[in-house]
Amino acid sequence: MPEPAAPLVSVVVSARGNTQNVRNLLDALAQQTLPAAQLEAVVVDNDPPGPIRLIAEAVRDGDWPFAVRVLYEPTPGLSAGRNRGICAARGRYVAITDPDITPEPAWLQTLLDAIKKENVFAVGGRTTVEYPGGQVVALTKALRECHGAVDWPGGREVAVWPYWVTGCNLLFHRQTALDIGLFRTDLGRRGRWMGDCEDLEFIDRARQAGHQTLIEPAAVASHPVYRPETTLRYFLRQGAGHGVCVARMHLSVIVEPAAIQAGREAVHAAVINLAAGWTFLDRSRAVEGARDLARIGAYHLERGRLRLLGRRSIGLAQHSPTKESPAWT
Template sequence: MNRSDPLVSVVVSARGNGGRLRNLLNALAAQTLPADQMEVVIVDNDRPGPRRPIAQLINGGVWPYTVRLFQEPEPGLSAGRNRGICAARGRYIAITDPDITPDPGWLAALLAAAQEEQVFCVGGRSIVDYPDGSALPLNEPLRECHGAVNWPTQRTPADWPYWVTGCNLLFERQAALEIGLFRTDLGRKGRWLGDCEDLEFVDRARQNGLNILIEPAALVTHPVYWPETTARYFLRQGAGHGVCVARMHLSVRVEPAAIRADREAILDAAVGLVMSWGFLDQGRAVQSFRDLTRIAAYHGERARLRLLGRRPSLPSSTVRPPQGVAS
């Protein structure tokens, strides 16, 4: 790390949601962390084409910190983030999304926790906001599809029942390059509602002996809009989640609480479906259908992977930086 390098690089991958970047950049300009200690690395993951709206937005703005723009032709949230991490110059990487609004003390709180506790990774608290309302009455299991609902009141090891989210995460760059970056077969990719890229990354780090912490003082707000509260969305999200949890077995030991696909879980979903019809509980009905979809997708993907000869394993590292990129 050179003296001129920033302390932290904020990495943002944008695909189809670049129009919300300006709000994020303005919020980053209001951070209590001095601007000369940070840079923002934006990865344009949009489809190839002559028009690059993300580049136009950045070129038209003035911010107190350095903004660097890169393109990643491979579609997918994980591919975009990996490109940004490899290009970043900071000792620490802070991951977030274009539509996130961080509190002014966000970066300072993440950095303080990482340095004071001497841990590899710190996850902050994310508050989900529904600016358009919701299409369904959202019970806690459905709201958890949009992010963690329950958070500790003080710094706490990131272990069940708490988990970190990819829109509010800080970690040491060099250590991440050594254990491997985000798996590109996990996470969102176009219309595919994959996930678990952040969960797998953190689990893999922990299983390689690194410490993970939750700092609830590092706060961001995450908006969820009407289309992401419909029954169709939750069924698609359940299918994607089931597939991704099944794929996690290839690189980490998956916590049983993260799987929930045994006979008891199937029975609970079936009972919930019957109870929801009896009491006309639309939210519980969608939750039960989603659970059955998730469980079917999980077992279907595990069967597919077995047919391909891909058995569960726990290598020391599963995702390396692209060739030609220096660490």
């Protein structure tokens, strides 16, 4: 029999231990205004090795109007799972998202319209964060930004500071991504380690190679954040993971100063927040200060470790790179 026609868009999702969320995401994709014939879903099972593959079983029982493929990636980590799916995707464009994301019906079509009209490498949509169980700590803006971008433009804008894309709501040209290198596997969430920045580094590396990314705020998807992710313990772990990942970004991209914020002024501000928060019983401010100190400390420790290993950064944002960024696959 002849091979089926390649889809226009491959939606790649890496899942680990969230079987029901995968089904919910596929149900939401079935409601997209983009014709089902132009779409495929590539679900990457990133669960630990074992005789029972729950994700594959859950998907096998579904009946969706588009092709669904399930792959297995034994290497733990969000980036490893996504890379496996991108390499196997058949679409000209790849949209990456997460199992617990709920996209609006026009999500994919809106991203496609933008990337075609503007002729850019990638387009990121607007991700709205919801707190269905409430918050343990009343979140400041800085703490809410730990769960995703807070500021969004009113219309299409270039994805540069103060705006940034989120990895659960991003569409890009597959072949260009393969050419510049996919997500770094030493960045991003991996098991219980709360890494991140894999999407930020990917887009920064593409931009520094001459490929532009836009934000299209009309492409909306929602992301739930639950109470355990609003505790002091969570923010300390998140801050430490973020600091490590920003330090590692120096190996492949020119990091914007706004993404670092680890100098003396930042330390002073964090200490003031922590002290003022405890003194005036402002728990939110104290948590923000503690999280910043964890982030800054982890950043400098990781930079020191990398220097001891002979891993050299490629420069700071005020300078031009002196060599090509390596491809990370």
